[in-house]
Amino acid sequence: MFEETIRQLNNLGSTHKIAVPIEADEESYLDKECPSENCLFQFKIHAEDWANLFKDEAVFCPLCRHEANSNSWWTTEQREHAKEQSVKQIEGIIDESLRKDARRFNRNWHRDSFDQMSLEVKGVRKRRTMIPATAKEAMELKIVCEKCGARFSVIGSAFFCPCCGHNSVERTFDDSIKKVRVKLDNINVIKNALEEIGEKNGAEITCRSLIETSLSDCIVAFQRLAEQLFSKISNAPVAPLNVFQRIDDGNGLWQTVCDKSYEDWLTIEELKDLKVFFQKRHLLLHSEGIVDQRYLDRSRDESYKIGQRIVVKEDEVRYLSNLIEKLANGIREASSNA
Ligand SMILES: [Zn+2]
Numbered sequence: 001m002f003e004e005t006i007r008q009l010n011n012l013g014s015t016h017k018i019a020v021p022i023e024a025d026e027e028s029y030l031d032k033e034c035p036s037e038n039c040l041f042q043f044k045i046h047a048e049d050w051a052n053l054f055k056d057e058a059v060f061c062p063l064c065r066h067e068a069n070s071n072s073w074w075t076t077e078q079r080e081h082a083k084e085q086s087v088k089q090i091e092g093i094i095d096e097s098l099r100k101d102a103r104r105f106n107r108n109w110h111r112d113s114f115d116q117m118s119l120e121v122k123g124v125r126k127r128r129t130m131i132p133a134t135a136k137e138a139m140e141l142k143i144v145c146e147k148c149g150a151r152f153s154v155i156g157s158a159f160f161c162p163c164c165g166h167n168s169v170e171r172t173f174d175d176s177i178k179k180v181r182v183k184l185d186n187i188n189v190i191k192n193a194l195e196e197i198g199e200k201n202g203a204e205i206t207c208r209s210l211i212e213t214s215l216s217d218c219i220v221a222f223q224r225l226a227e228q229l230f231s232k233i234s235n236a237p238v239a240p241l242n243v244f245q246r247i248d249d250g251n252g253l254w255q256t257v258c259d260k261s262y263e264d265w266l267t268i269e270e271l272k273d274l275k276v277f278f279q280k281r282h283l284l285l286h287s288e289g290i291v292d293q294r295y296l297d298r299s300r301d302e303s304y305k306i307g308q309r310i311v312v313k314e315d316e317v318r319y320l321s322n323l324i325e326k327l328a329n330g331i332r333e334a335s336s337n338a
């Protein structure tokens, strides 16, 4: 009596494949999500590159560099949508089979038998056309991998190319400086929001911490860029550990390989200020910002006495980010000519 329904159910169990289409956004980018439980970062990949450049066996997360095959990157929303559509599709198949079985049953029933009996399938016929998963709004930050040319987009920042896993040192540096400026730009917004809910202490502590970590971020970003660019110069000596944290030592190294120095890119005054910033970072990192003799000797900063705590202002960090950028542009050019 339920031959057709049973046949379709068997089919579903073995051969039937349900494909749910995924739409690209208006700029032809597809939504993706990192499958690592710790990350779940959402980003986009240009549909053409996804089809032509990406390899089935390995795709990388732009944020954490988790590696998985190309079938693992559906977003939570796409998976939910596919589940919903599949259930509807299966309901539709079963509904149709039940109707067929009912029609056959009614045709074959002996009308002259003792009792009249007919089978009817009630309910609305389920729609069988698949609704594609809609794409999320386009993301502003578009990135083209300098190594493989893959196009992808993210919100915020990205460290790795999803196609080849390459980490762009220069883009990472640019992102770090951008992050510092974004933090500084939002200090007042954060401060006001916290004060509004009566968190005056929280506002003060949070904002001071944002400014101080931004100072460190600038210097770490520079150090990392310098290390990477320096190591790429052919015949360059191996740079001692953390040498680019120390202005004079780092400067000496650049002079030996490219005949250029920090004095070529910064004024004497700027270089002096930069030394003070580097020493302030050292204090924040190693003595909670409390001034010691070493700081006074190395920075020649006469505005503090031993035992005081340094004060870092938003404008100062903004100025530091400009100095670091100038210096970075200098070493970028010098290292590409070396
Ligand atoms: Zn990830």
Ligand SMILES: [Zn+2]
Pocket (backbone or CB within 6 Å): 145, 146, 147, 148, 149, 150, 161, 162, 163, 164, 165, 166
């Ligand atoms: Zn790449």
